[in-house]
Amino acid sequence: MSEAPPPSSSEAAISLRGVSRRFGDAIAVNNLELDLAQGEFFALLGPSGCGKTTTLRMVGGFELPSTGRIYLDGTDVTALPSHKRDVNTVFQSYALFPHLTVAENVIYGLRRRGTAKKEAFTRAEEYLELVGLTGFGKRRPTQLSGGQQQRVALARALVNHPKVLLLDEPMGALDAQIRKTMQTELKRIQREVGITFLYVTHDQAEAMSMADRLAVMNKGRMEDIGTPARVYDHPSTAFVASFLGSCNVLPLGTEGGPTTLPDGSATLVEGATAPATSGWSLGVRPERVNLAEAGTVSGPNATTATITDVTYLGAVSEVHLETAWGTPVQVLQQRGDAGLLVPGRQVAMSWKADECFWLPPENETPTTQEDAA
Amino acid sequence: MSDQTLTRRPTFGPGPLHPDDIPEVKPRRKLGLPLFYCGIVTFLLIPIVAMIVYSFNVPTRNAITPVWQGFTLDAYLNLFAVQGIAEAFFTSVAIAAASGLVSVLIGLPMALALSRYRFRGKGVLNSMIFLDISAPSIVVGSSALAFFLSLNFTMGWTTILIVHVAFNIAYVVTTLRARLSGMGQNLEQAAGDLGASPLVGFFTVTLPLVAPGIVAAFLLAFAMSIDDYVITSFVNGSTETFPLYAYGFTKKGMAPQVLCFGTIVFVVAVCLAFLNGLLNRRRP
Amino acid sequence: MTSATTLPEAAPTRRVRLEALRRGVTPYLLSIAGFGWLGFFFVIPLVSGLLVSLMTGNPDQGYVLTWNWSVYADLFTGPTPYWLYLVRSLTYGLSATAFTIILAFPVAYFIAFRVSARWKTTLLALVMVTFFVSFIIRTDMWFYLLGGNGPITRVLVHLHVLDHGQTFLSTPGSVIGGMVYNDFAFMVLPIYVAMERIDPRLHEASNDLFGNRANTFFRVTVPLTRSGVFSGILLVLIDTVGDPVNSSILGGKETYTIGQAIQNAYFTTQQYNVAAALSTLLMAILGIILFLYARVVGTENIEDLI
Numbered sequence: 001m002s003e004a005p006p007p008s009s010s011e012a013a014i015s016l017r018g019v020s021r022r023f024g025d026a027i028a029v030n031n032l033e034l035d036l037a038q039g040e041f042f043a044l045l046g047p048s049g050c051g052k053t054t055t056l057r058m059v060g061g062f063e064l065p066s067t068g069r070i071y072l073d074g075t076d077v078t079a080l081p082s083h084k085r086d087v088n089t090v091f092q093s094y095a096l097f098p099h100l101t102v103a104e105n106v107i108y109g110l111r112r113r114g115t116a117k118k119e120a121f122t123r124a125e126e127y128l129e130l131v132g133l134t135g136f137g138k139r140r141p142t143q144l145s146g147g148q149q150q151r152v153a154l155a156r157a158l159v160n161h162p163k164v165l166l167l168d169e170p171m172g173a174l175d176a177q178i179r180k181t182m183q184t185e186l187k188r189i190q191r192e193v194g195i196t197f198l199y200v201t202h203d204q205a206e207a208m209s210m211a212d213r214l215a216v217m218n219k220g221r222m223e224d225i226g227t228p229a230r231v232y233d234h235p236s237t238a239f240v241a242s243f244l245g246s247c248n249v250l251p252l253g254t255e256g257g258p259t260t261l262p263d264g265s266a267t268l269v270e271g272a273t274a275p276a277t278s279g280w281s282l283g284v285r286p287e288r289v290n291l292a293e294a295g296t297v298s299g300p301n302a303t304t305a306t307i308t309d310v311t312y313l314g315a316v317s318e319v320h321l322e323t324a325w326g327t328p329v330q331v332l333q334q335r336g337d338a339g340l341l342v343p344g345r346q347v348a349m350s351w352k353a354d355e356c357f358w359l360p361p362e363n364e365t366p367t368t369q370e371d372a373a
Numbered sequence: 374m375s376d377q378t379l380t381r382r383p384t385f386g387p388g389p390l391h392p393d394d395i396p397e398v399k400p401r402r403k404l405g406l407p408l409f410y411c412g413i414v415t416f417l418l419i420p421i422v423a424m425i426v427y428s429f430n431v432p433t434r435n436a437i438t439p440v441w442q443g444f445t446l447d448a449y450l451n452l453f454a455v456q457g458i459a460e461a462f463f464t465s466v467a468i469a470a471a472s473g474l475v476s477v478l479i480g481l482p483m484a485l486a487l488s489r490y491r492f493r494g495k496g497v498l499n500s501m502i503f504l505d506i507s508a509p510s511i512v513v514g515s516s517a518l519a520f521f522l523s524l525n526f527t528m529g530w531t532t533i534l535i536v537h538v539a540f541n542i543a544y545v546v547t548t549l550r551a552r553l554s555g556m557g558q559n560l561e562q563a564a565g566d567l568g569a570s571p572l573v574g575f576f577t578v579t580l581p582l583v584a585p586g587i588v589a590a591f592l593l594a595f596a597m598s599i600d601d602y603v604i605t606s607f608v609n610g611s612t613e614t615f616p617l618y619a620y621g622f623t624k625k626g627m628a629p630q631v632l633c634f635g636t637i638v639f640v641v642a643v644c645l646a647f648l649n650g651l652l653n654r655r656r657p
Numbered sequence: 658m659t660s661a662t663t664l665p666e667a668a669p670t671r672r673v674r675l676e677a678l679r680r681g682v683t684p685y686l687l688s689i690a691g692f693g694w695l696g697f698f699f700v701i702p703l704v705s706g707l708l709v710s711l712m713t714g715n716p717d718q719g720y721v722l723t724w725n726w727s728v729y730a731d732l733f734t735g736p737t738p739y740w741l742y743l744v745r746s747l748t749y750g751l752s753a754t755a756f757t758i759i760l761a762f763p764v765a766y767f768i769a770f771r772v773s774a775r776w777k778t779t780l781l782a783l784v785m786v787t788f789f790v791s792f793i794i795r796t797d798m799w800f801y802l803l804g805g806n807g808p809i810t811r812v813l814v815h816l817h818v819l820d821h822g823q824t825f826l827s828t829p830g831s832v833i834g835g836m837v838y839n840d841f842a843f844m845v846l847p848i849y850v851a852m853e854r855i856d857p858r859l860h861e862a863s864n865d866l867f868g869n870r871a872n873t874f875f876r877v878t879v880p881l882t883r884s885g886v887f888s889g890i891l892l893v894l895i896d897t898v899g900d901p902v903n904s905s906i907l908g909g910k911e912t913y914t915i916g917q918a919i920q921n922a923y924f925t926t927q928q929y930n931v932a933a934a935l936s937t938l939l940m941a942i943l944g945i946i947l948f949l950y951a952r953v954v955g956t957e958n959i960e961d962l963i
Contacts, residue, residue, distance in 0.1 A: 062562055064677050069670070079672035082565040083574075095563035099581045108577075109567035160567065406767040413764050414783050417841065420798035421790050427801070439807040483691035490684035498688055501695050507891055508703070509899030509943065511916045512936040515923060516706030517698070519933055523705065539698040542691055571683075600792050602902060603916075607923065619793040623906050627797060635794045642789040646782060653778075 012071070013038050013164050013196040014059060019068030020220075021054050028054040030220035032068070036164070036198060041190050043199045043211035047243070051220040053168060056200045060166050061085045073163055083112070088157035089166040093173065094149045096141035102128070102152050103137030109160040127155040130189060147178040154189065164196045171206060183210055204244045208232065216240045233285075234272075238359045241283045248286060248329050249359060253278030259358075262325035266300040270353040279361040287332040288355040291319065291340060292348045302350035305329055310341045317341060321349065421639065428632035436626030448629035455628040461618035462634055468530070468614065469599035472537035473591045479538070480545030481587065485579075487546065488553035489561075505543035513540060514607035521608060528610025536608050537601065541594035548593060552586030553579075703940075710934035716927035728934045739918060739935065746915040747942070749829065750898030753836035757893050758886060760837065761844035765885075766878070769852035770860075784845050796835055796906045803831060803907070827909030835903035840896055844889035851885025852878070883954065890950070895943055915939055 016034040020027065029051040036042050044052045057063040059070060061082030070078045077085050088109065096105050106124035111117070121137075128134055131151035141149055150170055157165055170186075171179045187210050190197050201207050207214045208228040215225040216239075224231050224240040235241040238249055254262045258278050261267060267282050290297075294304055305321035308328075319331040319341055329349065333341065340347060428449070431442040435455075453459045487498060517536045518528075526532060560582070564574035602616040609617060619631050710728055714720035732739040768780045787795065802809045803825045813819040825831045855878065863873040897903075901916030908914075915935060922932035 060566060062565070064673060064680070076670075078670065079676040081571075081676065082562070083568050083570050087566075089563070089566045091559055091563060091566075093559060095559040097560060097563070097578055099578075108564070108569075112568035112573065156567070406763060406771055409763050410767045410780070413760060413841075416838070417784065417787050419802065420795045420838075421787065423798040423802055424790060424794055427798075437801070439801045439804060479690045479694055482687040486684035486687035490687075492681065492684040495684075498692060501692070501700060504703075505695060505699055507895055507947070508699075509895050509936075509939060511899035511901060511919050512703070512706070512940050513699070515919055515932055515936045516702040516709075518923060519709045519929060520698075520702035520705050522929075523709070535698050539694060542695060546691065596788060600788070602793055603900070606920070616791055616793045619791060619797065620902075623793075623797060624800070631794065635790055638791075639789045643786065646789075650778065650782070 011038060011074075012036060013040070013073060014198065015069075015071040015074075016055075016059075017069045017071070019055070019058060019065045019070060021051075021058060021063060022066045027220050029058070029065075032222055034215065034222065034225075036196055039194050039196055041187070041197045041199065041210055041212045043201060043207035043214040044217060045201060045204060045207045045214050045243070046217035048202055050217040052200045052202075052217050055217070056089075056166050056168055056198065059164070059198065060087055060089050086163045087166055088160050088162040089168060090150070090153045090157050090170045092168045092170065094141075094153040094170075096149055096152055096156070098141055100141075101137065102133070102139050102141060102144070105141065105152060106137075106156045106159055108156065113160070123159055124155070127159040128152075130158070130192065131155045132185070146174050147182060150174065150182065151185075154186075158189070158193055158195065162195060164198055167197060167199045169201055170199075171201070171203070179206070186210060208244070216243055218243075233355070234357045235283065235359075238281065238283065238362065241357070241359060246286055246330060247283050248289070248327075248331075250282045250284070250323070250327060250329075251325075252280050252282055252358075261303055261323075263303055263323070265303045267356070268300040268353045269356055269358055272358055275358055275360070281359045282356055283359045284351045284356040286318075286330045287316075288351050289329070289331040290350050291331060291333060292350070293340065294346045294348050297348040297350045299350075301353055301356065302348060304346055305349045307341060307343050307345050307347060309343055321347070323349075424632050425636050425639070428629055428636045430629070432629045434626070435628055437629050437632065448633045452630055452633055455630045457613060457618060458628070458630055458634065461613045461615045464530070464612060465599050465615035468533055468537060469595045472534055472541050472598045473594040475534070475538045476541035476545045476594045477587060477591050480542050480590065481549055483542070484546045484549035484553055488550050489558060502543045502546050505540060506547065510601070510603035514604035517604070518607040528608050529612045532608040532610065533605055533612060533614065536604055537598045540601075540604065541597060544593050544597060545590040548590040549583065549586055552583050556582055706933045707937050708933075710930055710937050712930045714930075716929075720929055725930070728930050729938065732931070732934060732938065737918075739915070742913055742915045742918045743935075743938070743942070745912070746898050746939075749833050749836065749904070749912075749914065750894050750900075753833050753840065753897045754890055754894045756833065756837045757841055757844040758889065761841060761848055761889065762882075762886075765845050765848040765852055765882075769849055769855075770857075781845075781849065785842050787842060792839060793902070793906075796839065796902060799831075799835055799838065800826065800906050826907060827912065829908075829912055831907040832904045832912045832914075835907040836897040836900065839903065840893045843892040843896065847888040847892070848882055848885040851882040855881050887951070887954065891947060894946070898943060899939055 012035040014034070014036040016032050019029060019032040019034075021029040032051075032055060034055075044055060046052045054063060058065050061077070061080055061084075065078060068078070069076055072086060096102075097108065100108070103121060103124045106127060107115075107117070107120035110120040110123060115123070125134070125137065128137060131154050133148060133151050133155065136144070136148070136152075141152060144152065150173075153170070171182060174182060183206060186197075199207070199211065211228055213225065213227055214231060216223050216231065216235075218239050224236040231240065232244050235244060235247075238247075241247040241249070250261055250267075252259055252261065252267065252275070255264055258275050258280060259267050259282075261282070269282075303323060305323045307319060307321050309320040311318040311320075316332045316334055319333055321329045321331060323329060331349070426441075427437050427439070429444050429446070430437060431445045432438065432448070433442070483498070486492070487495060513536070517532070517539075521528060521532055556579075560578050561571075561574050564578045565571065569577060599614075600616060601614075602620060605614055606617060606620075613621075615634070619627075619635075622628060622631060708722060709720070711722060711724050711726065712720040713723045713725045732743075764784065768777055768784075772780055801807055804810065805822065805824055807824075810819060810824050814821060814823075819825075825834075859877055859881070860873055863877045868876065899916050899919075901914060901920050904912050904914040905917055919932050919935045919939075922928045922935065
């Protein structure tokens with residue numbers, strides 16, 4: 001059998017072509033196609049058990065794909081064991097060697113590749129400086145805090161100049177405060193070293209704040225891929241829409257045409273072809289919905305609803321409503337018009353055509369829309 | 374906290390207590406369990422004390438008596454005066470060391486396989502190990518004898534070693550498997566990720582981290598081997614180990630030298646354990 | 658992970674399949690030596706023991722396999738009362754196991770829950786210290802201590818607990834006592850380990866939910882130490898039922914056990930088939946007892962027990 005060249009541009013840092021992994025009868029990763037650009041910060045996002053960690057482990061060489069190929073800088077590395085791959089990993093629990101000092105941990109990879117001890121230690125010191133741990137070289141990992149351990153793990157991986165750095169939920173063990181600072185730090189370090197990062201996480205806020213691009217996985221499949229703004233503003237499936245923040249999903253096509261709400265109101269999405277079949281829905285984010293006095297708004301993308309509950313959250317108020325046909329809707333209102341937001345009151349609800357999106361029926365294969373950028 | 378802050382604080386119900394007035398809460402102390410423990414330890418130590426005391430007792434016709442006849446160091450000064458005792462003792466030590474070493478060499482890779490991989494036949498291996506630990510000594514010994522007889526094997530040093538390794542493997546694998554599982558696979562994967570081949574990863578990461586487990590497994594195997602009487606009694610041929618030698622005196626007047634050997638081993642073992650405890654305590 | 662659906666038909670390349678093969682073969686290479694050793698020197702002898710029991714012959718002319726199953730019936734009906742030795746051994750073993758549990762449980766409980774962390778190792782070591790002395794010597798010492806001239810007997814005679822010339826030796830009590838003594842640590846250790854694993858907050862939770870000390874002990878501590886007790890039983894019962902040493906050193910004619918009978922059948926009368934039948938029967942009975950016990954009490958993973 002001849003080895004086929006990667007179908008896409010050979011400049012991709014990583015390419016996955018039709019990669020699947022099954023464990024017995026279960027399919028953990030299903031026919032994955034993915035290209036990471038050089039120097040990109042890419043986040044792989046999804047709920048636990050969606051296959052994102054298995055994907056990462058296949059790229060790292062800890063797991064063999066059942067089918068498909070993995071290319072690193074255009075070279076097929078599918079069959080290479082992890083120690084022969086030019087990728088390094090920051091493990092979820094950091095996996096620092098407890099019997100070695102911090103500096104010995106950092107030079108471990110360099111020594112395996114034959115770097116002289118003295119030079120390795122010099123380089124280790126540079127990278128410890130990069131992650132803000134100057135002078136910690138002689139300590140043991142167990143003497144460090146969680147955040148510091150993570151920095152050591154980062155230095156230990158980056159010192160080898162891998163083609164791609166894999167990060168497996170690295171913030172999982174940190175508390176919220178340190179997590180915030182580490183996110184900024186990580187972004188800075190990535191820019192400084194210019195290495196491609198493949199970052200696996202289940203935390204959407206984390207992925208959105210750091211990643212240049214992200215992909216959302218569900219049940220072994222990739223449901224959407226694009227810039228955080230694109231995926232958030234125009235998600236391709238209902239799953240992606242609700243996984244990235246909250247989203248109101250309004251049924252379409254039960255009365256009238258395929259783009260009509262159950263009460264007969266027309267809907268319109270700018271820049272998207274309208275669905276031709278029924279069973280689709282319309283998605284709109286809670287913060288994109290405007291509320292006004294009933295009867296004051298007309299045209300497409302407007303309907304009426306009854307307020308059921310109002311929660312004051314400080315910066316915004318969370319308003320719960322129910323449409324005439326019974327779908328619950330959630331709206332975030334910035335200006336708290338005390339007269340309007342009263343439970344029991346009927347209000348007009350509207351949204352802009354460029355701030356809503358069509359969502360295909362649940363069990364239909366999603367059409368991944370790659371953005372132009 | 375100063376008195377002033379105490380008084381200034383708004384109080385509800387009974388006012389704040391002055392620190393001197395706060396009654397000391399004494400934990401309930403019950404003596405039942407500690408006394409029970411002491412009783413049990415006394416019971417456990419009685420024969421050991423007897424061994425030490427009788428090793429200094431003046432013997433009757435070179436056999437120990439339970440009646441105190443006076444203090445002597447004779448037996449210690451003529452430690453090897455009884456025929457065969459030195460040979461039996463050193464045979465036991467050698468077999469224990471050899472069987473410990475061989476079972477660690479065989480058991481460590483097996484423990485690695487059982488703790489690191491999923492594979493067909495793993496269940497069979499686990500059941501073999503379970504069976505090995507749970508088979509009664511008398512059955513293991515007698516069936517080994519029947520087996521060696523049917524192969525016309527000459528019993529002796531070799532057969533003892535073979536059988537000791539066979540029962541020690543299970544203890545070694547069980548001990549090491551627990552250690553390896555506790556350590557997890559993460560560190561080895563990290564080594565691989567950083568460019569270490571499985572073999573290099575084993576020597577630079579796994580081995581240093583399970584070294585205490587390996588020592589523990591070796592010591593366990595050593596102890597099981599050096600103290601075994603039942604199994605060895607079936608496959609020893611004309612070779613005599615220390616337990617067999619000691620058993621030979623049973624009910625017919627034991628040479629005090631046997632107790633001297635027992636006492637020396639006991640004292641050395643206690644000192645080593647004590648030293649080990651001290652070293653562990655000093656480490657953070 | 659999703660349930661099975663169809664995967665795209667992209668066959669893995671040869672190199673991937675080779676790598677998968679290499680990874681698949683590793684565990685077998687690692688365990689081959691252990692498997693071979695255990696298989697050849699433990700499993701095969703065990704099975705051949707069963708075969709030897711079905712042979713007929715005599716020590717002078719040798720034995721031939723004749724599938725003579727009647728040897729098993731003879732154990733119960735023959736002139737030597739093997740069934741009596743077997744029942745006796747089981748009684749001794751079960752009583753010794755029961756006594757070790759009763760004595761070991763409070764000791765383990767004391768070390769695990771009533772002692773500060775820095776003393777635990779030392780107190781446990783005092784229980785384990787018996788292992789530093791040869792098992793034969795320890796048992797022999799009891800023989801001397803309990804014998805006619807032994808200090809214990811003399812004190813008891815002086816106190817009129819025993820008559821002149823009377824000793825504890827050669828009684829079921831001395832044999833069972835020896836077993837309890839020799840196997841005590843085998844029971845303390847697993848129970849202690851199981852207790853150490855109990856989260857102390859569970860005791861607080863039980864107290865918080867209105868459990869008094871007895872409730873907490875019987876409804877929290879005891880159930881959570883079940884696996885430790887099971888491994889203790891496994892070790893002690895198996896060791897004591899087949900043991901020939903305690904009964905021959907501390908016992909007499911009236912305490913002759915199955916372990917001694919197997920030894921004698923091999924070394925004195927050289928009835929290899931009878932000896933093999935006895936060990937096979939012993940193994941089977943112990944297997945049944947432990948299996949039933951595991952079923953009734955319900956243990957989690959049997960491999961966790963050792």
